[in-house]
Every structure is written in C-alpha cells, then in structure tokens.
Amino acid sequence: MSYCPECEAEILEDFEDVGEVISCPECGVELEVISIDPVEFDLAPIDDEDEEDDEYSFDDADEEDEEWDDEDEDDEEDEY
Numbered sequence: 001m002s003y004c005p006e007c008e009a010e011i012l013e014d015f016e017d018v019g020e021v022i023s024c025p026e027c028g029v030e031l032e033v034i035s036i037d038p039v040e041f042d043l044a045p046i047d048d049e050d051e052e053d054d055e056y057s058f059d060d061a062d063e064e065d066e067e068w069d070d071e072d073e074d075d076e077e078d079e080y
Contacts, residue, residue: 002039004031015039 002011009026020033021044030044 002041004029005041005043006031011039011041 003009004011004024004026006029007024007027009024011022011024011031013022015022015033015036018033018036022031022033022041023029024031031041032044034040034042
C-alpha cells in the first residue's frame with residue numbers, strides 16, 4: 001500500500017519503473033515514483049520551462065509600483 005506525501009491519500013496503482021510520474025487521484029499533485037519495493041512517492045520536480053514562459057515577474061511589479069508612486073508625488077506637488 002502506498003500513500004501520497006501531500007494529502008496522504010491511498011494510491012492503489014501498481015508501478016514498474018522508478019521515475020514514473022503520476023497524478024494523485026485525490027489532490028491532483030504530480031508524484032514521482034522513487035521506490036518500487038516498497039512503492040514510495042515524492043513530489044515530482046517542477047518543469048523549469050513553465051517558469052520561463054511566465055511573462056510577469058516580481059521585478060516587473062516593483063518597477064510598475066515605482067512609476068505609480070512617482071506620479072502620485074507629482075500630483076501632490078501641484079496641489080500646494
């Protein structure tokens with residue numbers, strides 16, 4: 001009997017290869033088979049390609065906030 005390390009759901013499938021990646025039927029997290037006898041899982045590694053496709057980053061957010069802050073300061077100066 002094997003269990004999901006994330007939600008502890010029982011996983012009843014049989015596995016033949018270490019490194020095989022499956023989704024937990026309960027919580028949906030991707031799991032990698034790290035041992036066959038006994039069957040054990042670990043969270044599957046995150047694919048770096050998905051992170052590179054993300055166009056928005058925290059650095060961009062900081063720059064946008066700074067632009068807005070500058071505009072607010074200009075407006076306050078005009079009022080006085």
